[in-house]
Structures are given as C-alpha cells and as structure tokens.
Amino acid sequence: MRLVTAIIKPFKLDDVKAALEAVGVQGMTVSEVQGFGRQRGHTEVYRGAEYTVDFVPKIRVEVLVDEADAAGVVDAIVSAAHSGAIGDGKVWTVLVDEVVRVRTGERGPDAL
C-alpha cells in the first residue's frame, strides 16, 4: 500500500478530485496548507511598505492506494494539477505498512 501526497494550487482542487474519482479512488483527505518552493512568495504593499509574504496558500491532498494503483493515481493528479506555471506543486508517495478501518477493524488492502 502507498500514501500519495500532493501539494497543489488551491484552484486546481476540483480538477484533481474529479481526476481521482475517474481512476476509481474512493476517498481522500484534503487540508489547507502554506509553504513555498522555487516559486517563493509574493509581495504586498501597504502605505508604501512592501512586505514579502513567503508562505503562499496551497492544498494538500492525501490518498491511500493499493501498490498496483499508485502510478496511475500519481499520473492522474499530475495531469489534473498541471498548469505549466511556476508553483504547480509536487506529488510524492511513501510505503505504508498498515491500514485499519476504524468502523469494522478490517486490515490491509481490505481497509482501503
């Protein structure tokens, strides 16, 4: 099993969600986060004082998938979140050794 984590632009969330549903993903967790990569932040000016805001708003999407589905899910996110502009985000996966469904106690791939 793998945890797929994606950091994307906030306005891409609907596209990414649709793309994940299209490849059969049944659940996901999203959260509002802040950060920067090569894009850096943006600047704002108040009464002539310029502030560099380093952390820009992003959305983090987390999906647990079977090993066999991981590559397809990553590809779906990348193509849906792609705009070509700097700041599109990143997607990565990590191995997960146990998953338990709280309601039923099912373990492993059955719990996905």
Place this chain on the structure above:
Amino acid sequence: MELDTGTTAWVLASAAFVLFMTPGLAFFYGGMTRSKSVLNMLMMSFSAMGIVSVLWVLYGYTLAFGLDAGGHGLIGNLDLLGLKTITTASVTNGLSDFVFVAFQMMFAIITLALISGAIADRMKFGAWALFSVLWISIVYFPVAHWVFAFGAPIYDTGAAGGAGAAAGYVAGTGGWIVSKLGALDFAGGTAVHINAGAAALALVLVLGKRKGFGRDPMRPHNLPLVMIGTGILWFGWFGFNAGSALGANGLAGLAFVNTQVATAAGLLGWIITERFRDGRPTTLGAASGAVAGLVAITPACGSVTPVGAILVGLIAGIFCCIAVTFKHRGGYDDALDVVGVHLVGGLVGTLLIGLVASDTSTGSADLRGLFYGGGVDLLGKQAIAAGAVLAYSFVLTYLIALFIKVTIGLRISEDDEAAGIDTAEHAESAYEFAGLGTAGSGSLAGAPSPSAQVKVHS
C-alpha cells in the same frame, strides 16, 4: 436673540454626525491593526467617548468656551462649571447653547481618539485612560479655547467690539488664535488635527516602537473594515465641517461642497502617487487619501472656493502618501500614521489657506490668500497658529507621557505584546477561527511569517 429653529436643528443633527465619526475611526484604525490587537484599538476610541463626554460637562466646556480668563485668550473661566448657568432658554447667535455644548463635545472626543492610531499593540489600557484624562484637560481644552472660542457676542452685552476682537464679539473674551491673531481655522485643522498629530508623535517617542517594527510584517488584518470606517468618517465629516457653519445657510453649503471635492481629490492624489511609486493603486491608499483630504479641508472649507478645495485635497493626498513612509527612516513607530495623515494633512490645509483663501465664495474681502492678492499677511497668521498648536501639543504631551511612564508605566510586557494586547488587556479575542487548536487564540490570521522581510518604498 431668538432661537433659530433651522440653525438649531442642523447643528443638533451635525452633533450626531460627528459622534458617529469616532466609531468610524475605530473601524478605520481597527482594520489596520493585526487581528490580535483590534479590540484594544476599538476600545481606545470607545473609552474616549466615555471619558471625554463626562469631563466635558463637568469642566471641559467651561475651560474651552467660558469667557476668557485673564484676557490673554489662553483659557476660559469657570463660570460654566457643570454647565450650571446654561438653561433651555440659553441661545447664542440663534443656536441653543445646549446644542453647541453637544456639538463641540463630539470634537473633543474624536481629537483624543485620533491619537490612539499611533500607539497600536503596546500601550497599557490603564495608561491610555490616564493619558486620556490628562491630555484632554491639559492640552485639548485650552487649545480648543484658543481656536474655537469667539467670546461674547456684542448684541448680548451691548459693549463695543474694539480692536483685536473677532467681528461681532467683545474684545478680550475669546481665544487668542481666533480673536486676537485672526488666523482662519473653520472646523479644527489646528485644534483637532495638528493637535492630535503632534501629540501622537510625542507619545510614540516616549512609548517606543512595537516589538518587531521594521522586521516583521504588520499587515492590516481587515481592509473591508478600514473601508467601512472610511465611509462612516466621510459621512460624519459633513457634520464636522458643514455643521461648523453653526447655521443652516450658504456657508454650510459651501463647506459641504468643499468637503466632498477635497476628499475626492485627496483619494485620487494618494492612489495616483501610489500607482507611480508602488505600481498599484490600493484600497488602503484610497481610504487614506480620502481621510487626508478630509483632514486638509477641515480648516479651509469655509474660506476657499470649490476649485481651491480640489487643490487642497489633491496636495494633501500626495503629501500624506509620501509622508507616511518617513517613520521608517525617522525611527518613530507611528503605527497607523497619525502623524503622516493628521499632522501633515492638518499643516497642509492650515497653511494652504494662506495661499488660496478667496472672497469669491465667502464674500469677505479681508480674507484673501496670497494667490488672490491678499499678500503674505494671512499666510503668516496661519503659520503662527499652526506652529503654536504644534509646539504646545508636542511639548505638553511629551511631559504627560513621561509622567505616566515613571508612575504607572506605559507599556505592556513583551510577552503580552507578542501574544496580543487584546487577550492581555481585555481578556477577549476579536475572532473565533474555526479549526483545531485555534479556538480563542485569535492569532491564526495574524501570525507573522517568520522569514518575511519589510522593504520601504519612498
């Protein structure tokens, strides 16, 4: 003299307009603070309404508007202590005396409240309360006498006017700026704006800078609140300026039109300056420019033509937009730019009268500025009035601030300042942010980015 119902009705309404400016100012300032300090900012304005109203009736009105004590035009006598001799039958120039008491009470309130913008985030609330009592008594009441107290009307006493008195008033019964010097300040460019601006500068010099000033971003936390506050101020200012005609007449109409166009021009002057300096016209700039225009036209709205008012507003918008950046180089932390907007705007308006005062609209031939063939005489008087109020307010405020610093102390602790003055001084937070761990802390949206930098344009 008989009571004039039109006059009394208009000034009565104007008094309510002017009171409304103080909550408007509270929002204007409150939106500009960080979210952890907005309640304290609102409270400084609301406490001004509490403290000043009471003191005004007890002894403020008589110190400001009692007949002059000593004949030097420095302070009123104590005949009106507790308003004891004023009745429902008391009338001056057609206006009920009680209505005038109410109208001028609102001026005293907002002048004190104006100062609070400079000291955001860091002054003990108790120290502000003590400062309020001392400052309004020692600085505002006398200065209001200098500028606003015309003295006894001649028809009341049968005495002769005599040299040196304002036309229609008995010599030696009014304040020195209005009745001896003869400088023009229609609604309070000196007594309200230069006074509050100079006091703000003195107070922040003693108080010190906010923790992190010049390093941490101190972004306004709610610009829509600033815009609402600006709208309320703009609305209320018609009472401030057109109400100062003390009559429902043509002069009130002139003041009204001048107030509108100067404010409009101030707004434009500021955002045009920003467009060229910073790249973008901002909502905060539009709000600030409107207030700069309002401030500058306050002393001038009864003595310039509407075209002159456009010039006054435009210059104020441009000058104040430049002046608000001085604090970053001058090393004084005037948090919300009371000096840059009110002191500078007040000086611009007061001094420009000396250049663009015109008898075209007002019909008084002896009130012409330099550009209208009046020579430099009026400009000199304006400079003396502005300089005197500035110097008196700065020095006395500095001493009051020092006194509070060595007695009860001015500042909250560094830890309280970092955590937010709202919770430390008022045990409240302005906003409940939905989300884990943020309930009640009021700090999420105001949390500074640790690695952000500040750069100043000029």
